[in-house]
Amino acid sequence: MIQFDNVSKRYPGGHEGLSGTSFRLESGEMAFLTGHSGAGKSTLLKLIGLLERASRGQVWVNERNLNKLKARDIPYHRREVGMIFQDHRLLHDRTVFDNIALPLVVAGVGHQETQRKVRAALDKVGLLNKEKVYPMMLSGGEQQRVGIARAVVTRPPVILADEPTGNLDPELSREIMELFMQFNQVGVTLLIATHDIALIDTLGQRTLVLKQGKMVGDRPA
Amino acid sequence: MSARNGRGPAFKRNFSPRTWLIRHAQVMLASLGRLTRLPLATFMTAAVIGIAIALPGAMNTLVNNIRTLSGAWDSSASLSLFLKPQLDEAGGQALADRIGTWPEVGTIRVIGRGEALAEFRRLSGFGEALDLLGENPLPVVLLLQPSLSAGGPDAAAALADRLGKLPEVELAQLDLQWVRRLHAITRTAERGIWVLAGLLSMAVLLIIGNTIRLEINNRRPEIEITKLVGATNAFIRRPFLYDGLWYGLMGGAIAWLLIGLSVLLLQGPVAELAGLYDSRFELSGLSFRGSLAILLGSGLLGLIGAWLAVGRHLAAIEPA
Numbered sequence: 001m002i003q004f005d006n007v008s009k010r011y012p013g014g015h016e017g018l019s020g021t022s023f024r025l026e027s028g029e030m031a032f033l034t035g036h037s038g039a040g041k042s043t044l045l046k047l048i049g050l051l052e053r054a055s056r057g058q059v060w061v062n063e064r065n066l067n068k069l070k071a072r073d074i075p076y077h078r079r080e081v082g083m084i085f086q087d088h089r090l091l092h093d094r095t096v097f098d099n100i101a102l103p104l105v106v107a108g109v110g111h112q113e114t115q116r117k118v119r120a121a122l123d124k125v126g127l128l129n130k131e132k133v134y135p136m137m138l139s140g141g142e143q144q145r146v147g148i149a150r151a152v153v154t155r156p157p158v159i160l161a162d163e164p165t166g167n168l169d170p171e172l173s174r175e176i177m178e179l180f181m182q183f184n185q186v187g188v189t190l191l192i193a194t195h196d197i198a199l200i201d202t203l204g205q206r207t208l209v210l211k212q213g214k215m216v217g218d219r220p221a
Numbered sequence: 222m223s224a225r226n227g228r229g230p231a232f233k234r235n236f237s238p239r240t241w242l243i244r245h246a247q248v249m250l251a252s253l254g255r256l257t258r259l260p261l262a263t264f265m266t267a268a269v270i271g272i273a274i275a276l277p278g279a280m281n282t283l284v285n286n287i288r289t290l291s292g293a294w295d296s297s298a299s300l301s302l303f304l305k306p307q308l309d310e311a312g313g314q315a316l317a318d319r320i321g322t323w324p325e326v327g328t329i330r331v332i333g334r335g336e337a338l339a340e341f342r343r344l345s346g347f348g349e350a351l352d353l354l355g356e357n358p359l360p361v362v363l364l365l366q367p368s369l370s371a372g373g374p375d376a377a378a379a380l381a382d383r384l385g386k387l388p389e390v391e392l393a394q395l396d397l398q399w400v401r402r403l404h405a406i407t408r409t410a411e412r413g414i415w416v417l418a419g420l421l422s423m424a425v426l427l428i429i430g431n432t433i434r435l436e437i438n439n440r441r442p443e444i445e446i447t448k449l450v451g452a453t454n455a456f457i458r459r460p461f462l463y464d465g466l467w468y469g470l471m472g473g474a475i476a477w478l479l480i481g482l483s484v485l486l487l488q489g490p491v492a493e494l495a496g497l498y499d500s501r502f503e504l505s506g507l508s509f510r511g512s513l514a515i516l517l518g519s520g521l522l523g524l525i526g527a528w529l530a531v532g533r534h535l536a537a538i539e540p541a
Contacts, residue, residue: 064229076232079451
């Protein structure tokens with residue numbers, strides 16, 4: 001569950017990333033977040049992952065008011081929110097396996113369970129034969145799938161994706177989106193920022209539209 | 222949504238001591254592995270730390286040696302007991318036998334009036350004047366040395382005081398001035414070493430702090446990504462703390478080697494010098510406890526230095 005109540009984010013220097021945004025995403029719901037660059041999509045996702053704090057208003061994620069979350073609780077909050085980025089944010093000096101295992105290692109999961117869960121995640125994104133490879137040796141689409149595997153390996157209730165298909169061709173983009181829809185079918189809440197309107201129009205999901213930091217559209221599924 | 226007055230459900234913190242310990246062992250070894258993959262850079266940092274620690278360590282070893290030496294000199298600070306003039310040599314011998322049983326008294330020698338006169342004649346140049354006196358004006362003298370266990374110039378002074386009160390004794394004389402001076406010098410040197418050790422410890426903290434700061438900067442992307450997937454600050458801090466610990470321990474080992482080597486190099490000439498003074502003094506190196514103190518102290522400094530650097534710089538790195 002994700003809920004924004006009249007949320008504003010003002011950056012140092014006066015730029016307003018979000019102004020008075022409200023919306024609610026039910027548990028197990030999936031939605032796309034669209035808008036031009038600079039409309040506030042990334043800011044909105046960062047507020048959910050607590051990469052930023054709201055300047056005004058209330059942000060609720062997984063029944064918790066993030067405004068009231070203490071700094072020492074942030075890591076535990078992030079373990080419940082899988083994040084996927086356009087630039088993948090992989091560690092290039094570690095194998096695909098180690099990259100995907102990172103959230104489990106961080107959470108103190110045992111060795112055997114880690115092995116099992118990483119393999120399951122690799123299987124889900126179709127990279128089972130690439131676990132010993134380094135990310136640089138993979139194509140852009142494959143790297144993105146490593147990023148996705150890392151985000152889902154701990155089975156978080158919420159997954160955020162910021163332009164996950166930004167650098168991919170339409171074919172690969174569609175595959176990635178279908179992967180997200182599979183996650184949604186097992187009850188994960190997903191919010192995906194993208195400006196690939198053509199693609200999301202064909203997927204028939206709820207779509208939120210941001211414009212200059214304001215929520216200007218909410219098209220139901 | 223109102224659970225725990227708006228704070229929501231508590232987070233799962235599946236802490237298991239076993240995984241925690243395994244994780245620590247992994248990080249400790251990974252840190253060592255990372256350091257040994259860059260042997261030259263690691264060695265240079267460790268060597269700087271080693272030299273900084275070897276300096277006060279070596280000086281402390283030196284002062285310890287001087288203390289052993291001055292301890293030997295304390296006891297050689299002899300006491301001269303000038304007996305009452307009416308006592309003859311037999312009386313002096315009787316007194317010597319009695320005092321000789323005291324635990325504070327080591328060796329004791331009776332110098333007869335004739336012997337004293339002969340010595341005085343020889344050394345003073347007043348020989349002819351003595352002849353005029355007709356009779357020997359010198360008293361019997363007991364030359365005694367405090368026992369080794371009595372220790373320290375104060376104990377020797379107390380002994381002199383006690384002996385001076387004996388009815389047979391006219392005067393108990395103790396020349397302690399130079400022993401006291403030596404003690405004062407050793408104490409000053411000791412204090413100086415503490416000051417030096419303090420300053421150089423700060424240098425070690427700065428060296429390690431700076432090394433760790435650079436390492437943090439190099440691994441900035443990794444830190445950001447690890448925080449992104451939910452790493453606690455403790456998790457991020459850990460490898461850097463182990464880095465600091467290893468640097469400290471390696472520096473300590475280098476300091477230990479440097480001190481050992483210096484002692485080894487000095488041992489020959491010092492033995493030769495001591496031989497010229499009819500002494501069997503031998504330069505001793507670091508004791509087991511001293512070695513342990515250097516190694517652990519250095520390791521601790523490394524840990525503290527890393528802690529300070531990590532505390533300052535890690536908080537500034539947040540994923541964006």
